[in-house]
Amino acid sequence: MILPAHEIVSTAEGLGISHVVWLPDSALGPWESELLGSRKLSLVRVCREGEAWTIAAGLQLGGKRPLVVIQCTGMFESGDALRNVLFDLRLPLFAVIGYRGFLVPGSTDSARHYTEPVLKAWGIDYVLIDSPKAAPKLAEHYRACQAAGRAGVALVAEGKG
Amino acid sequence: MDKHDQSSRRSDAGMPLVPALEVLLRLRTDQIVVTTMGSARDWPKLSKHPLDFHYIPSAMGHAPMLALGLALAQPAREVIAFNGDGCMLMSLGCLVTVTASGAKNLTLIVLENGVYEVTGGQATAAGAARADFAALARGAGFESVAAFSDLAEWTKRAADTLALPGPRFVLLKVARVADYDLTSPGPMVERIARFRAALGTG
Numbered sequence: 001m002i003l004p005a006h007e008i009v010s011t012a013e014g015l016g017i018s019h020v021v022w023l024p025d026s027a028l029g030p031w032e033s034e035l036l037g038s039r040k041l042s043l044v045r046v047c048r049e050g051e052a053w054t055i056a057a058g059l060q061l062g063g064k065r066p067l068v069v070i071q072c073t074g075m076f077e078s079g080d081a082l083r084n085v086l087f088d089l090r091l092p093l094f095a096v097i098g099y100r101g102f103l104v105p106g107s108t109d110s111a112r113h114y115t116e117p118v119l120k121a122w123g124i125d126y127v128l129i130d131s132p133k134a135a136p137k138l139a140e141h142y143r144a145c146q147a148a149g150r151a152g153v154a155l156v157a158e159g160k161g
Numbered sequence: 162m163d164k165h166d167q168s169s170r171r172s173d174a175g176m177p178l179v180p181a182l183e184v185l186l187r188l189r190t191d192q193i194v195v196t197t198m199g200s201a202r203d204w205p206k207l208s209k210h211p212l213d214f215h216y217i218p219s220a221m222g223h224a225p226m227l228a229l230g231l232a233l234a235q236p237a238r239e240v241i242a243f244n245g246d247g248c249m250l251m252s253l254g255c256l257v258t259v260t261a262s263g264a265k266n267l268t269l270i271v272l273e274n275g276v277y278e279v280t281g282g283q284a285t286a287a288g289a290a291r292a293d294f295a296a297l298a299r300g301a302g303f304e305s306v307a308a309f310s311d312l313a314e315w316t317k318r319a320a321d322t323l324a325l326p327g328p329r330f331v332l333l334k335v336a337r338v339a340d341y342d343l344t345s346p347g348p349m350v351e352r353i354a355r356f357r358a359a360l361g362t363g
Contacts, residue, residue: 019233042233044233044258044262045258045261045262046226046254046255046258047254047255047257047258048252048254050222050223050226050252051226051252051254051255051258054223054226054227054230055226055227055229055230055233055258056230057227057230058226058227058228058229058230058231058232058233058234059230059231059233059234060230060234061214061227061230061231061234061353061356061357061360061362062230062231062233062234062235062360062362063234063235063360063361063362064233064234066230080222080223081223081226084219084220084223088218088219088220088349089349089353090349090350090353
């Protein structure tokens with residue numbers, strides 16, 4: 001696993017994240033027990049990924065620091081909610097998105113194929129975390145996006161996801 | 162099963178929308194109120210409260226989750242979210258998300274008129290399905306559920322309903338409004354700045 005549970009939790013805590021709003025996939029799911037064990041993070045479970053962006057928007061308007069955690073397929077599902085909160089409300093929300101299929105050589109997974117083009121089409125500033133060495137990019141990118149007042153995404157490379 | 166069932170008998174006609182909103186207006190103190198779609202058309206004409214957040218344009222289906230985020234962020238405040246029945250159908254799962262969150266300070270009021278007003282009054286799928294929104298809320302685990310189709314009954318019981326343990330789900334069967342004219346209450350960035358200032362989070 002590129003980002004083990006203890007690392008995502010310590011990173012989120014270090015960034016001052018208050019709430020993790022998530023719908024996990026099989027690669028992100030193992031983070032659950034560590035997230036629940038954190039005294040600084042509240043875990044909010046959603047039924048569809050679109051809910052996550054809008055809950056995060058309400059949290060941020062209410063003075064908290066949310067982090068959205070979903071799979072790239074959930075990003076596709078949540079397009080209208082994402083559009084609304086990032087571009088109509090102009091809230092600098094941040095998401096960690098599992099990048100299904102990225103680590104599978106020769107993957108023909110459509111989720112793998114369309115993830116980055118969709119992020120580019122939305123104009124969302126993202127970084128790719130494709131190895132353990134790249135893990136620090138998550139915190140660096142979060143801080144840079146918050147400082148600039150813009151939304152951001154950290155793509156976390158996965159296998160089949 | 163809900164713990165506090167306040168449902169009244171429903172009629173097909175429904176109560177007039179604006180008087181139904183005025184009932185809540187008279188009871189409203191310092192709650193956050195989130196509106197969208199039909200409620201965002203009429204509530205701003207009645208209320209200029211700094212804790213009103215009109216979730217428009219183009220946020221159909223999203224208002225309950227914005228309200229939930231606010232409720233989780235501001236647990237000492239009560240949050241009231243208006244939602245249309247068409248909006249509700251777009252995101253029924255959010256009923257479960259609300260109850261799973263543990264938030265107690267949220268009241269979700271669904272205005273059921275059976276149609277999509279914004280697109281000219283086409284029927285929602287709920288009518289053909291004979292869907293019962295209050296029953297869906299009960300099944301999702303809302304602590305308190307109430308349904309009203311009569312304005313006098315809603316007027317009489319609104320205060321008690323809002324005092325029930327949360328999260329609360331209130332279904333108001335309302336009459337259709339023929340002319341849909343939703344005017345933006347102003348630039349979103351400015352509205353957000355005012356709202357944050359009122360919350361003390363700006």
